[in-house]
Amino acid sequence: MAFIDWVLHPTELWAAFWFFMRHAPPDEKTVKLQVSGDMKRCYDFLEMTSRSFAAVIQELNPKLRDGICLFYLVLRGLDTIEDDMTIPGARKRHLLETFHEIIYQKGWTFKESGPDEKDALLLVEFDIVINEFLRLPTEFQDVIADITRRMGAGMAKYTRARVESLEDYNEYCHYAAGLVGHGLSRLFAVSGLEDKSVGEQLELANSMGLFLQKTNITRDINEDVLDGRCFWPKAVWSKYADSEEHLIDRENRDKGMEALNEMCTNVLQHIPDVLEYLNQIQEPSVFRFCAIPQVMAIATIVLCYDNSRVLDGNVKIRKGEALKLISQATTLDNVKRTFYRYIEQLERKNQPDNPMHNQVAKIIDRTKKDIARTLKGGAPVDFTKEYLVLILFFFTITTFFYSYLTEKSSF
Ligand code: D61
Numbered sequence: 001m002a003f004i005d006w007v008l009h010p011t012e013l014w015a016a017f018w019f020f021m022r023h024a025p026p027d028e029k030t031v032k033l034q035v036s037g038d039m040k041r042c043y044d045f046l047e048m049t050s051r052s053f054a055a056v057i058q059e060l061n062p063k064l065r066d067g068i069c070l071f072y073l074v075l076r077g078l079d080t081i082e083d084d085m086t087i088p089g090a091r092k093r094h095l096l097e098t099f100h101e102i103i104y105q106k107g108w109t110f111k112e113s114g115p116d117e118k119d120a121l122l123l124v125e126f127d128i129v130i131n132e133f134l135r136l137p138t139e140f141q142d143v144i145a146d147i148t149r150r151m152g153a154g155m156a157k158y159t160r161a162r163v164e165s166l167e168d169y170n171e172y173c174h175y176a177a178g179l180v181g182h183g184l185s186r187l188f189a190v191s192g193l194e195d196k197s198v199g200e201q202l203e204l205a206n207s208m209g210l211f212l213q214k215t216n217i218t219r220d221i222n223e224d225v226l227d228g229r230c231f232w233p234k235a236v237w238s239k240y241a242d243s244e245e246h247l248i249d250r251e252n253r254d255k256g257m258e259a260l261n262e263m264c265t266n267v268l269q270h271i272p273d274v275l276e277y278l279n280q281i282q283e284p285s286v287f288r289f290c291a292i293p294q295v296m297a298i299a300t301i302v303l304c305y306d307n308s309r310v311l312d313g314n315v316k317i318r319k320g321e322a323l324k325l326i327s328q329a330t331t332l333d334n335v336k337r338t339f340y341r342y343i344e345q346l347e348r349k350n351q352p353d354n355p356m357h358n359q360v361a362k363i364i365d366r367t368k369k370d371i372a373r374t375l376k377g378g379a380p381v382d383f384t385k386e387y388l389v390l391i392l393f394f395f396t397i398t399t400f401f402y403s404y405l406t407e408k409s410s411f
């Protein structure tokens with residue numbers, strides 16, 4: 001059905017065409033040609049362990065690129081231990097709580113991962129990550145170690161505790177992703193590419209992480225429940241289901257949908273902070289690095305809203321849609337236009353009989369007003385589709401006219 005998708009979404013085909021024109025394969029590999037030895041291996045690990053962040057990290061300004069790659073690998077190592085259900089509780093908590101010291105121990109490796117652990121190899125060769133970490137400027141090392149310590153402690157806490165209340169949910173997401181936002185903001189400031197104040201507005205940085213993490217948690221409910229996990233807070237799902245399995249049960253679909261819509265509404269609350277955070281970012285490569293994950297997230301959460309396929313299995317935005325989002329995440333104004341488009345789509349999906357209708361309508365209203373007020377030229381209109389139809393129209397006419405002429409002259 002991919003072909004039909006492309007025909008039905010000509011603007012995405014257009015974006016894909018330009019994307020592949022700009023990112024021809026040889027160009028893509030330039031980062032790895034510039035770096036050597038162990039750092040090259042670290043970029044291999046980055047590509048192995050992250051589909052979503054590998055490209056944006058590689059396109060960062062060289063002042064930040066290696067530091068943020070290593071920040072990612074250190075935390076991915078920590079998260080691989082957190083996610084591994086085969087490591088005994090006490091051992092796991094000890095590893096999580098001491099990981100910020102482990103990253104200073106030359107030669108440390110870890111071979112105890114369970115057989116299903118997708119990123120086990122990263123820990124088997126973790127000495128390589130440590131070598132490169134120790135080569136970073138100490139200001140970078142300090143930030144990474146501080147965030148690793150706090151994230152490890154939080155993750156250790158949640159190996160026992162469950163996500164019960166909404167406060168727990170915000171706290172867990174703070175440990176898993178909000179702290180990444182803190183660390184990144186501090187690294188941006190330390191590098192001198194962004195203002196010192198970016199490294200101090202940490203509440204906004206936290207929201208950047210929460211918007212991404214909560215979107216994933218909301219989208220992945222089916223997969224997580226089938227794996228025997230659930231990150232939806234009990235305070236929410238227990239209003240609609242007797243158990244986590246009951247939540248995705250077809251027999252309980254109406255209640256399941258109410259729970260899903262409540263979870264989506266919770267995510268949407270972070271939108272004002274996300275736009276305010278992006279408003280402070282100056283350097284173009286840092287801007288794209290921050291904006292691309294956020295536009296993917298808003299597209300995903302709007303797709304999930306009132307969508308029963310989330311409870312049945314996996315939902316994903318189309319490949320072409322993702323390429324279009326990436327190519328448009330260049331400036332604050334373009335990102336605002338993208339958010340506006342998705343907010344309008346959400347408005348169409350937000351039916352009056354939905355119990356979340358009023359709360360979602362408020363967020364829609366506020367976001368549209370915020371954007372219309374601050375965007376040059378006011379509320380945006382997207383004419384890309386109309387342009388393409390026009391081009392296609394003239395192309396067809398010209399072709400017919402041309403063949404008509406050549407037919408005539410051949411006689
Ligand atoms: C600007 C740009 C990027 C940002 C940001 C601000 C603020 C926060 C984040 C990125 C982090 C968002 C994480 C969302 C995806 N969630 C996960 O990967 C979960 O793991 C959480 C713990 C490890 C976090 C590692 C990480 C992720 C992204 C980074 C980074 C570090 C460092 C630099 C740049 C981006 C999730 O993992 C699932 C999996 O194993 O694949 C989980 O276990 O919950």
Ligand code: MG
Nearest residue numbers: 079082083176
């Ligand atoms: Mg995890």
